[in-house]
Amino acid sequence: MASRPGAAGRPGGRFAQFKLVLLGESAVGKSSLVLRFVKDQFDDYRESTIGAAFLTQTISLDENTTVKFEIWDTAGQERYKSLAPMYYRNANCAVVVYDITQASSLDKAKSWVKELQRQANENIIIALAGNKSDMVADSPDKRAIETADAEAYAREAGLLFFETSAKTSTNVKELFTAIARKLPLDQAGPRMRQNLRPGVDLRPETSNTQGAGPCSC
Amino acid sequence: MESLSDTTWDVVIAGTGIRQSLLALALSRSHKRILHVDQNKYYGGTEAAFSLEEASKWFDESQHISRCALRIEAIALWKNPHSEGLGSSRSYTLTLSPQLVYCRSAILAALVSSRLHTQIEFQAVGTWWIDRDRPVEVSESNKQNNDATDSHSGKGYAVAQPSGMLQKIPSTREDVFADDTLAPRDKRALMKFLRTVIMDPIPDAESNQDNPVPSALTTLSAMPPLLAQPLLALSMSYDSPGTVRTKSVVSRIRRHIQSVGMFGPGFGAVMPKYGGGAEIAQVACRASAVGGAVYVLGRGLAKLDEPRVQSAEAEASAEASAEASVEEVVRLELSDGEEIKARFVVGSAEDFPTGYIEGAAWKLNIDLVKIVHSISIVSSPLEHLFPPTAESGPVPAGAVVVYDGPDHKTTSGDDSVSKAGPVYMVIHSSESGECPRGQCVIYSSTVSSSEASEDENVQRLDDAIANLLAASPLSDSKSEVLWSLKYRLRGRPIDSDAGPVMSSKSARVMLFPVASVDPVFDDSILDGVKDIWKRILGDEVEESEFLKFVERTEDDEEGL
Numbered sequence: 001m002a003s004r005p006g007a008a009g010r011p012g013g014r015f016a017q018f019k020l021v022l023l024g025e026s027a028v029g030k031s032s033l034v035l036r037f038v039k040d041q042f043d044d045y046r047e048s049t050i051g052a053a054f055l056t057q058t059i060s061l062d063e064n065t066t067v068k069f070e071i072w073d074t075a076g077q078e079r080y081k082s083l084a085p086m087y088y089r090n091a092n093c094a095v096v097v098y099d100i101t102q103a104s105s106l107d108k109a110k111s112w113v114k115e116l117q118r119q120a121n122e123n124i125i126i127a128l129a130g131n132k133s134d135m136v137a138d139s140p141d142k143r144a145i146e147t148a149d150a151e152a153y154a155r156e157a158g159l160l161f162f163e164t165s166a167k168t169s170t171n172v173k174e175l176f177t178a179i180a181r182k183l184p185l186d187q188a189g190p191r192m193r194q195n196l197r198p199g200v201d202l203r204p205e206t207s208n209t210q211g212a213g214p215c216s217c
Numbered sequence: 218m219e220s221l222s223d224t225t226w227d228v229v230i231a232g233t234g235i236r237q238s239l240l241a242l243a244l245s246r247s248h249k250r251i252l253h254v255d256q257n258k259y260y261g262g263t264e265a266a267f268s269l270e271e272a273s274k275w276f277d278e279s280q281h282i283s284r285c286a287l288r289i290e291a292i293a294l295w296k297n298p299h300s301e302g303l304g305s306s307r308s309y310t311l312t313l314s315p316q317l318v319y320c321r322s323a324i325l326a327a328l329v330s331s332r333l334h335t336q337i338e339f340q341a342v343g344t345w346w347i348d349r350d351r352p353v354e355v356s357e358s359n360k361q362n363n364d365a366t367d368s369h370s371g372k373g374y375a376v377a378q379p380s381g382m383l384q385k386i387p388s389t390r391e392d393v394f395a396d397d398t399l400a401p402r403d404k405r406a407l408m409k410f411l412r413t414v415i416m417d418p419i420p421d422a423e424s425n426q427d428n429p430v431p432s433a434l435t436t437l438s439a440m441p442p443l444l445a446q447p448l449l450a451l452s453m454s455y456d457s458p459g460t461v462r463t464k465s466v467v468s469r470i471r472r473h474i475q476s477v478g479m480f481g482p483g484f485g486a487v488m489p490k491y492g493g494g495a496e497i498a499q500v501a502c503r504a505s506a507v508g509g510a511v512y513v514l515g516r517g518l519a520k521l522d523e524p525r526v527q528s529a530e531a532e533a534s535a536e537a538s539a540e541a542s543v544e545e546v547v548r549l550e551l552s553d554g555e556e557i558k559a560r561f562v563v564g565s566a567e568d569f570p571t572g573y574i575e576g577a578a579w580k581l582n583i584d585l586v587k588i589v590h591s592i593s594i595v596s597s598p599l600e601h602l603f604p605p606t607a608e609s610g611p612v613p614a615g616a617v618v619v620y621d622g623p624d625h626k627t628t629s630g631d632d633s634v635s636k637a638g639p640v641y642m643v644i645h646s647s648e649s650g651e652c653p654r655g656q657c658v659i660y661s662s663t664v665s666s667s668e669a670s671e672d673e674n675v676q677r678l679d680d681a682i683a684n685l686l687a688a689s690p691l692s693d694s695k696s697e698v699l700w701s702l703k704y705r706l707r708g709r710p711i712d713s714d715a716g717p718v719m720s721s722k723s724a725r726v727m728l729f730p731v732a733s734v735d736p737v738f739d740d741s742i743l744d745g746v747k748d749i750w751k752r753i754l755g756d757e758v759e760e761s762e763f764l765k766f767v768e769r770t771e772d773d774e775e776g777l
């Protein structure tokens with residue numbers, strides 16, 4: 001799909017908005033990663049996501065570059081599989097999550113990557129996140145997927161790759177920042193601003209009161 | 218995996234078209250257990266949006282699925298053999314639902330009150346143009362659908378007269394005032410019309426014979442055809458100029474004129490980015506999923522077994538017994554054989570098993586009309602069609618060109634000609650997200666006249682586009698159609714009565730009223746959705762709560 005990031009001019013700064021979708025098997029920690037990233041919280045007993053949830057988070061890459069993520073956290077349970085196309089439609093970036101202590105979850109992640117590469121926006125940026133890295137810190141034998149193996153796969157498939165922990169927040173900020181850096185920000189820069197075409201505001205009375213009155217005929 | 222049969226669903230919605238999706242949205246905060254299925258492997262049903270590959274798959278499949286034929290039937294898929302200009306499949310989002318949305322449309326208010334508008338980007342539809350009669354010769358051997366080469370343009374049309382035939386249709390008094398092509402007398406006539414059309418309906422104008430103010434309709438009828446024709450085009454109705462003289466036309470023109478300026482200077486209609494109605498439908502489903510609805514693609518309704526309707530006495534005695542607490546449910550079989558139970562089942566005719574509609578003795582005895590449509594990818598951006606709406610207004614992503622070209626010539630060669638209806642071409646620039654930069658997409662449609670052969674009806678669409686491309690300025694000299702898909706849409710005539718929602722004897726199975734063929738978003742869709750929503754929720758809701766949702770506060774956001 002020919003999706004392009006939204007961008008709004010801000011004097012002296014760059015501001016871009018991107019749609020991000022999280023995919024992966026149930027219980028790998030998608031919602032936990034989002035909760036950590038958005039609210040810096042962690043919850044040992046999270047309920048499985050029903051359907052999907054929507055959140056936003058803004059990060060600053062440097063003094064004058066701000067990136068806003070519109071995040072769609074999808075439900076990993078098989079019964080919600082049909083939902084995914086609605087969420088990755090027009091998405092600029094995706095985080096595909098697996099659990100480094102569950103071998104099957106990487107297979108599922110690979111099938112999501114395949115589906116994204118076949119169906120989603122052609123320029124979509126995909127990051128692979130091996131979550132729950134805290135669990136192998138104390139007991140290395142719990143690890144089911146070697147870092148090197150996942151890394152090799154990610155390189156081959158052209159994905160960003162991180163091992164993360166939503167619990168300790170290891171690499172969570174890094175993951176989203178790396179995505180933000182890889183997004184086509186130049187387009188959101190001065191060049192983009194020139195032919196900026198903001199959409200129509202359906203509630204003009206709440207934002208600008210002049211210039212939009214009814215026609216005089 | 219928990220199977221679908223373990224739950225007694227409150228509502229099973231079949232099909233993910235715009236109406237079903239709006240119903241899903243309306244129910245999204247009702248805490249009902251909702252299962253939303255679609256027989257297709259994609260969202261949107263007859264309002265879907267496709268990449269090139271998906272479009273050709275849809276074309277191939279629709280050749281042998283008879284069920285879809287109720288509303289929409291593919292006619293032809295064509296790829297320009299002489300051009301390499303097509304982008305990659307997924308750089309296109311081609312929609313079966315290119316309806317314009319007037320700023321006054323109830324759907325926009327509903328999207329705002331349901332807080333969905335923040336998730337959809339609306340773009341302005343700017344100028345309405347009229348492309349007047351121009352000699353067009355089509356040599357039989359060189360129609361678009363065959364591969365014969367041609368020295369001119371590859372399309373086999375005689376190059377039309379120089380441009381200048383494309384005229385902006387004035388729709389405000391400022392427009393009329395600024396138009397130097399109009400004679401003073403014509404300006405006065407137009408001004409008068411614009412004045413009367415927004416006053417109509419004058420209270421009791423009909424009954425008050427002494428009323429000296431002529432109605433807009435009278436004024437319109439009295440106008441010379443050359444002036445009246447462009448105004449008729451603002452109505453976006455398919456009737457041919459000879460046959461339109463109805464009240465509906467006047468109210469449609471009024472809607473156009475009154476919408477201008479509502480959301481910004483210089484435009485009166487909008488379109489959702491990324492595929493029009495398809496985008497609205499998907500965003501609505503997304504909100505429904507956030508509310509917990511379960512979505513299943515690729516599975517439709519295969520069988521319905523309704524609860525037997527009890528006679529009055531049986532009901533009365535049952536009420537006394539414990540049996541009364543056993544809820545009556547519809548037993549359904551999905552196309553993969555899974556059996557499920559639901560309290561209510563809702564869909565449109567094409568979502569029900571073949572034969573069910575007839576079996577239920579629902580009378581769909583409405584005169585349906587047929588409209589032929591084409592979706593054409595054009596090799597140039599046709600920038601001249603998208604002037605800024607106003608000095609400070611947004612750059613439009615849409616434009617409308619109305620072609621009133623020559624009538625059908627009967628194939629027999631004699632000169633008994635029928636007056637054909639206008640061809641509407643809605644042009645989406647690449648800003649719509651539907652095609653790569655440097656190209657545009659033309660959605661054209663015209664009534665499938667019974668007096669002409671189907672080939673001739675379809676040919677009229679090609680003529681209109683050829684004319685438009687021939688009239689584009691020199692900088693766009695390489696304008697050609699790269700790809701096109703043609704289909705036929707069947708539905709209620711524009712502005713005809715939608716009729717009531719139909720429901721089965723048990724009142725558990727409900728059918729949306731037949732959709733109209735309106736090229737403008739039809740607000741009566743919302744009436745059908747609201748009716749069904751109210752039947753499902755009953756006393757739990759007030760009518761006034763339809764699609765009104767409060768903003769979620771931080772406190773509500775537990776659960777994520």
Ligand SMILES: Cc1cc2nc3c(=O)[nH]c(=O)nc-3n(C[C@H](O)[C@H](O)[C@H](O)COP(=O)(O)OP(=O)(O)OC[C@H]3O[C@@H](n4cnc5c(N)ncnc54)[C@H](O)[C@@H]3O)c2cc1C
Nearest residue numbers: 054055245246331332333504507508768769774775776777
């Ligand atoms: C269980 C749950 C937890 C959530 N947690 C968060 C969170 O932590 N942070 C966050 O920013 N957002 C969260 N959301 C999403 C949030 O409700 C909004 O969708 C989002 O914040 C946009 O807010 P809004 O005011 O623009 O629109 P909203 O008023 O939320 O409405 C946007 C559209 O989404 C639909 N919608 C939104 N929420 C629901 C719902 N609960 N049930 C049915 N339909 C709904 C509505 O139909 C509406 O049309 C959560 C949603 C759910 C269901």
Ligand SMILES: Nc1nc2c(ncn2[C@@H]2O[C@H](COP(=O)(O)OP(=O)(O)OP(=O)(O)O)[C@@H](O)[C@H]2O)c(=O)[nH]1
Nearest residue numbers: 026027028029030031032044048049076132166167
């Ligand atoms: N130790 C540890 N546990 C985690 C981590 N991330 C998530 N969890 C736990 O794993 C469980 C599942 O996490 P969720 O975030 O709900 O998983 P999900 O991928 O959103 O699951 P679905 O919503 O069903 O698709 C929860 O009990 C979390 O507390 C992590 O980094 N480390």
Ligand SMILES: [Mg+2]
Nearest residue numbers: 030031048049
């Ligand atoms: Mg989750």
